[in-house]
Amino acid sequence: MPRFMLLLHSAPHPPADLSPEDMQRSLGKLRSWLEELKSTGRYVVSDKLMEEGGKIVTLQDGKPMVVDGPYSEAKEIIGGYFTLRAADYEEAVEIARNSPFLQLGTIIVRQADPMGCGGE
């Protein structure tokens, strides 16, 4: 089955004044979404990424240059990712549509291209 990546544009930033009960309810929704992916064999791997923007490595005049990634705006950076198996784009998009993460920011869905065929 093809693999897809769900890139979460922005890390989850729950409001600081949520009550413990509110948090537990939110977590419950996120958890059941994740459990569903796992129980149907779609889940591959996921990570939350650090929020400092990371490092950017480029070649400048033939020499590798390292600079800090975009910093201030959380929505400028990728906050985390999920790698999943899905039959096709339609199914992968459907998973993203039902994700509670959608409440927290944009989700970018990309298909892995193991054959290097570029989508032909």
Next chain:
Amino acid sequence: MEPGPPAQVHLEVEHLFRHQAGQMLATLTRIFGWEHLDLVEDVVQEALLQALRQWPFSGIPANPRAWLVQVARNKALDALRRRASLRRIEQQLQAQLLELPPAPDPAEAWNTGVFRDDQLAMIFACCHPSLAPEARVALTLKVVSCLSVPEIARAFLAEPATIAQRLVRAKRRLREAGIALALPEDGFPTERVGSVLQVLYLLFNEGYSAHVGENLVREDLCAEAIRLAEWLATHPAAASPRVHALLAQFYFLAARFATRVDGDGNLLLLEEQDRSQWDRNLLQRGLQALERSAEGTEVSEYHLQAGIAAVHATSASFAETDWPYLLTLYDGLQALAPSPVVALNRAIAVGMVKGPEAGLRAVETLKTDPALKNYRWLPAVEADFLRSLGRTSEAATAYRLALACSCTEPERRFLEQRWASVAERTAHPSPHHPPP
């Protein structure tokens, strides 16, 4: 006798965040001291938020409590380094933080030494007799139960700003009074235990006899009162016959929860409830607690109330209720801890034992009590007696009076039905009972 495990009124994991927050708050406040309660609250909140950011990606850790304790400890260590005001005592606090055991296994959340002791000390501090009862309730819900200010306000039909104000004052009082966050060597003295029981009783009552609004929040209050009463009942520093008696009463009343309204949300009286639907597990716990409350010679108001609840809980039907025995219990209660609401319930028992005429006379003596001025059940009980006596037009007037008081939606429907039943008869007076 060994007390049984705490009742699962709600699934433990359902309130894991709230329960774990209370545990961390108690322990960290013991280490940091009252003057840093606000900082400790921030540290705990941050630890919970971090879980909410991380767990959706990683899944729930095998021991979520240990995860939260670990993160809270690290955040507390960070706070130590950042706060200049803590520098003087940094070394000492750091040592204490590092000494903390990992959080207990989820299965034995409450049965582990230091966290359990800290939480018990915390509830006794929040219910200290030097605080006003209102302040104690608010503080307990905030610091022990870890409800938010809006949640507390919702439960008590108060403005969030009022609750927030009350909390600020109560916390200041705690600091100034320097109330120790520790367990006394010989256990807590009777008046300190009484002060906690009073708060738990208020909590449960608020949940049980909701005035208006949402029922759901209210049943949570009852469950919380039970959870906290179980702490006292299972800790040697607080357990006593009175504690078991209060807990017994809670269990008996909670056992009837599901049967208090019908499928359409209409109120069902004790006589209409399907007793086969009462929660057997809670009734059983009630009986066990009642048995433990009888160890020793003490007979407190809580014993009499538990006895009353037990009579109802163990009667096969409403008709088979031992009303004469109930009346003696009410007489005892009224002598030991007189209150207008107890007197009204006693009047109902009088009516059951000696007939509606006698019941009505007992109710009439209460009509001048200012505490019952807007209490819907006073005119409602009076109306029931009048109805039994065939004095329908007076009954109709009394039901209308009851409807003018604030009440829940199911209660309003119930009273209207009652009113309609006598209003009809008034319109077509029966030849035997002509309206006066």
